[in-house]
Each structure stands twice: as structure tokens, then as C-alpha cells.
Amino acid sequence: MNKVIRTLVLGLALIWPAHGQAAEMLQIKGSDTLINLVQKLAEEYMTENPGAQIAVTGGGSGTGIAALINKKCDIANSSRQMKSKEVDAALKNGVEVKRVIIAIDGLGVITNPRNPVTRLSVDEIGAIFRGEITNWKDIGGNDGPITLYGRQSNSGTFAFFQDSVLKADYSQKMNHMNGNAQIVEAVKQDVSGIGYVGVGYVKDAEGLTVLKVAAKSGGDYASPLNAMDVKSGKYPLARPLNQYVSGSVQGDVKKFLEYELSSRGQQIVEEEGFFPISSEYKDYNKKAGL
Amino acid sequence: MQLSLARQFKKPWMKTALQDKFIHGFFFFNGMLSVVILLGIFTLLLFTSFPAFNEINPIAFLTGMEWNPTSYVKEVYGIVPMLVSTFMVTLGALAIAIPLGIGTAAYLSDVASPRVREIAKPTVEILAGIPSVVIGFLGIVLVGPIIAKVFRIPNGLNAVNGSVLLAVMALPTIVSISEDALSNVPHSYNQASLALGASKWQTVVRVKIPAALSGIIAACMLGMGRAIGETMTVLMATGCAPAMPESFLGPVRTLTSSIAIELGEVAYNTTHYYALFALGLVLFVITFIINMASDIILHKFEQVNR
Numbered sequence: 001m002n003k004v005i006r007t008l009v010l011g012l013a014l015i016w017p018a019h020g021q022a023a024e025m026l027q028i029k030g031s032d033t034l035i036n037l038v039q040k041l042a043e044e045y046m047t048e049n050p051g052a053q054i055a056v057t058g059g060g061s062g063t064g065i066a067a068l069i070n071k072k073c074d075i076a077n078s079s080r081q082m083k084s085k086e087v088d089a090a091l092k093n094g095v096e097v098k099r100v101i102i103a104i105d106g107l108g109v110i111t112n113p114r115n116p117v118t119r120l121s122v123d124e125i126g127a128i129f130r131g132e133i134t135n136w137k138d139i140g141g142n143d144g145p146i147t148l149y150g151r152q153s154n155s156g157t158f159a160f161f162q163d164s165v166l167k168a169d170y171s172q173k174m175n176h177m178n179g180n181a182q183i184v185e186a187v188k189q190d191v192s193g194i195g196y197v198g199v200g201y202v203k204d205a206e207g208l209t210v211l212k213v214a215a216k217s218g219g220d221y222a223s224p225l226n227a228m229d230v231k232s233g234k235y236p237l238a239r240p241l242n243q244y245v246s247g248s249v250q251g252d253v254k255k256f257l258e259y260e261l262s263s264r265g266q267q268i269v270e271e272e273g274f275f276p277i278s279s280e281y282k283d284y285n286k287k288a289g290l
Numbered sequence: 291m292q293l294s295l296a297r298q299f300k301k302p303w304m305k306t307a308l309q310d311k312f313i314h315g316f317f318f319f320n321g322m323l324s325v326v327i328l329l330g331i332f333t334l335l336l337f338t339s340f341p342a343f344n345e346i347n348p349i350a351f352l353t354g355m356e357w358n359p360t361s362y363v364k365e366v367y368g369i370v371p372m373l374v375s376t377f378m379v380t381l382g383a384l385a386i387a388i389p390l391g392i393g394t395a396a397y398l399s400d401v402a403s404p405r406v407r408e409i410a411k412p413t414v415e416i417l418a419g420i421p422s423v424v425i426g427f428l429g430i431v432l433v434g435p436i437i438a439k440v441f442r443i444p445n446g447l448n449a450v451n452g453s454v455l456l457a458v459m460a461l462p463t464i465v466s467i468s469e470d471a472l473s474n475v476p477h478s479y480n481q482a483s484l485a486l487g488a489s490k491w492q493t494v495v496r497v498k499i500p501a502a503l504s505g506i507i508a509a510c511m512l513g514m515g516r517a518i519g520e521t522m523t524v525l526m527a528t529g530c531a532p533a534m535p536e537s538f539l540g541p542v543r544t545l546t547s548s549i550a551i552e553l554g555e556v557a558y559n560t561t562h563y564y565a566l567f568a569l570g571l572v573l574f575v576i577t578f579i580i581n582m583a584s585d586i587i588l589h590k591f592e593q594v595n596r
Contacts, residue, residue: 062555089557147444152530153360154555162362169362172533175447175541176551178526182430189435192444 025053026252030064030077031156032179033105033198034241037272038077044268045259054256058179061156068244069093074253076244079105079156079198080163095246098288102260104275106199106224107157107237109211110184112191117141118209121217122165122236128194129161131171136192148174149183149195160239161196184208198241199224203273213237230275240281241274249289257290335571342367342564351568357532357548359562367565369572371534375449375542376576378535379524382453383460383517388510390457391464392499395506398465399472400494411469418462422522429455429527441539447529449538455523460513467512471505472498504588511584515577521546545573 028038035058042054056077059067064076069090082090082097090097109125111117117140120128127133128146137143148171151158157180162170177183183195188207202210203225212221215236222229222236229235243260245253259265266276277285343351346367354368394414398407433454434446441450475498483493499506521544529541530551549569556563 059554066555066557085557145444148531152551154551167362169358172356172358173531173541175529175531176543177530182526185430186445186447189438190445 027073028056028075029073031061031079033079034077060154062154080159101240101281103241103269106230119212119221147192150174152176200273339568339571376544379452383456386457387460395468426523426526449542452524452528456517464513467509471502475501
């Protein structure tokens, strides 16, 4: 009996202080597109600031935003903007969110290298993912079915692509993959495949074609791998990558955000295959106090 | 002196009685705990899924051919494609795992030398400890491409892939429990059969397997339970397209993967949220029916054996 009680007391003693420690660790959660980049930023930040503790986890933009609303994380990574419904839900929970833009992504549309198609317009891509075009020969490829690889609905990329390219429902036949890396892996193997991923996942991906995309068919085709075209807006699928924080930015959160936006932080952004933020977004961040 | 002797005798006795009571209570509590937890989960599922049907017609829910709760145009909640997918993947897995599992079990219990058995059985059981996400990854990089090559299709993210992986995951359960059942068949059965002139094959197939059938069926049912509830593996390896499956070589989306995909981002206390719990309830009912059926089958065989 005594032994049992002793074990219980010991167990409780072990659990207790763990609570206190967990609170000091900065929790960052969300976008699968951003996870590698933010992990790298956090690692560098922690080497430069011994004692700082940051945990970065994925799950998708929707998951990160839900966690921020429910006060389960300090920073939510999101590759899409928060919906007004989510902002309202956060306010109801006493969470007043602030948006910070930390990088630019040129969303890449990828195909298998054995597929002769190398460029498409936004309208064509939309029609493909809506399920209206189902054969590659209709858009200048070989005769064969098109296999769609998309993300799951908790993904910000899923939502961004739907809002800016499809403007309708995805085809029911689209495969719902669990993250950018899985789409890359699937398209590498599948000659009939087409998918969309953050540019950070294709910067040096061999065995893939990153399509050149034009806003309108016959217009100017541009590649997301070309930094100039993404910055100038010539590449039509460029988007800001965001972090949402709760309330007034201060303390450890502020220090980390400042590091991300510093020239060293933006250098890491480029090393990871994304693009540094423009002066327009820098001004936007200044309004948030950064 | 006398007193201390008495104490020495009295104390251990008191201690045993108290210990008995305590242990009795402890085990009773444990036994009841699982019942209470089960009832709790069932009640939670029931009450959390009920509000879904304020807005969804239950008949449309059970017979609808399309599931699209995050639609751009109009939300639809129909679970038929997911039910079909779940059954396809599970039955496919059983079709692979049951013959293989019983064969392995028969080999281990009757053919293998003790040394081989001592190595092989724990190895099969270790297979159960491999995380499902690892098996799912193998499905993407190994099983998928092989299936694509064999069937000459562009990719291997389909029901066959899911079935193969789930079969691998169900095998340890089926092999281990079937082997136990076969080993528990009295040795006299074996000797009697052989004495009557039956070959080893005939003895195993016609005497031992029928005698151990209740255990083998229980093993298969447990394996099925494992397959039907498995999430991560099918989520990664089957494509998860929400459309109605067209064949075993097309993508499927099971009940479990839909819950896993959508529960992470759903806004709390919305119709979509409740609908996902309704999916959980459907899954619970299916598993419940399977367990009931296996229980009834087991009892039937026990009576026959007597």
C-alpha cells in the first residue's frame, strides 16, 4: 500500500513542474507550406538566443488558426488569410488577431517530366481541377486521363487555390494528399498527374516539371522559380505567407517575429526557396508594430 | 514475548484479508472502467452527432452519394461513397490476410521446428508494433509504384494499396491468436488423427483447424476490427478522393480518413462538426455489429463443439 502511495506521489511530483515548463515554450502551429521554413528560422533563432524555446508543428493552416482561436498556440502559420468567420470566432474567445507577412510564395503547379505539357493558363488549371478537362490531349498533351493531386480541406493552400484559381468546387475525383511533400512524391511517379505545392518544395526538386503559368491563355507565361516574376506579380499565383498572433505583439513572440523579418531572417526565407517580402508588405507589418 | 508472537501471527493475516479486499476492488474497478468508458463514448457520440440532423435529413445522410461539407456552392452530406470505400478496403484486406494468416499460424503450430517458431512468432508480433504512419509511407513509396506497374495504371493510390497495407497490419493479430488457438487443441486429437492413418496435412486441415475454429474466427474478427478502424495508413495510401469508388484500382476515401482530414480544422459546434461525430457513430455501430456477430458465431461453435 505504502509503495502505491509513494509511487503516486512521485508520479504527481514528476507531472507538476512539467506544466510550468511547457508554458515558457513558444508554440507555433499550422501551415504545411510554412513548416520547413519556420522550423529553420526557429532553429537559427535558438542557436543565436540560447535559452529560447520554440516548438513548430504542422497540421495545416486551418488547424493552426483553430489552435490560435482556442488559445492552444502563440503563433499560427497560415498560407491563406483568416476568414471573417474565424476572426469573429477568435474575438468571441477574447483573441484579437494580428497578421504578419513573413514571406512570399509562388504557388507552383507541377507535372511529371514525361508529360510534354510545360505551360498552362490559370483558366485551364481551374478547368482541370474543377473536373471539366479530364484528358491531357485537350490542352496539348498526349492522349490520357488527368489524375488530380490536391491538398486536404485543412490546408491553406487548398483554400487559396480554390479562391484564386477554381472559384468553384474541386472535382470529386481529386486525390486529397496529406501535405506538400506527398503531392511532390505522387507527381514524380505519375505521368498523368498534376498537383500544386508551395515553391519551397520545388526549388531543387528533380523529376518534376514546374509549369509556366499565365493569367490568360496566350498571355505572358512566367515561372514561380524566377524571383523577379514572382516579385513583379507577373507570375499569377504568388501569395503572401502569414503568421497570426494574438493581441498586442510583445515579449518572446515579438523578438522572434523581428528576427524573421530581419535581413538574416529574410535571407533564410530565400535559402528555403521562398521570396523575401516586398516594401509594401513591410509597411503592412509596421502597422502591426514590427 | 507472547504478545509479539501473537502480533506476528495476527498481522500477516489481517494484511492478507485487506490485500484481498483491495485487490478485489481494484480489479472490479478496472473491469467496470472499460464498461463505463464505452458507455461514455457512446453517449458522447450520440449526443454530439444528434444536432447534425437538425439540418441534415437522416435519410439523405445515409443514402446520399456525395460528401462535400466545405463546398463552394452547397454543402452536401452523403456517406454512401465512404461506406463503400470502408467495406472495399476492409474486405480486400481480409481476403489477403485471412488465408495468409491461417496458413502462417498452421505452419508455426504444426510444421515449424521449435527453434523456427521461437524466432518467427515474436517477429510476426513485432510487426504489430510498427507505427501506421510508417506503413502508410511504405504504401506511397513501395507498394503504390509496384501496384501501378503490375496493373499498368498511372498511380498506385487506390483500394488495392490500402487493402495490402491493412492486411499487413491485421496479420500479426490473426497469426498470433490463431496460432494460440491451434496450439491449444488437445494433443490427443493430433495423435488420434495420425493413428487413424491421416496424413499431417489432413490432420491440420480436417481436425485441428475445425477444432480451433472459434479461436480462428475470433482472430479474424479482431483483425477486421483493426482494419476497419485504421486511419493513417489508408489516409496516406488510398488517394482519399471523395467521389464514389469505381473499382479496386481507383482512389477511395474511408470513414476514418474523412474524420481525420476534416476534424482538424472544422469550426466547433457547426453542422459539419456534428456530422463528423455522426460519421464516428456510424463507424461505432459497424464495429459493434461485427463484434456482436463474432460473439454469436463463437457461441454457436462452442455449442457445436460440446
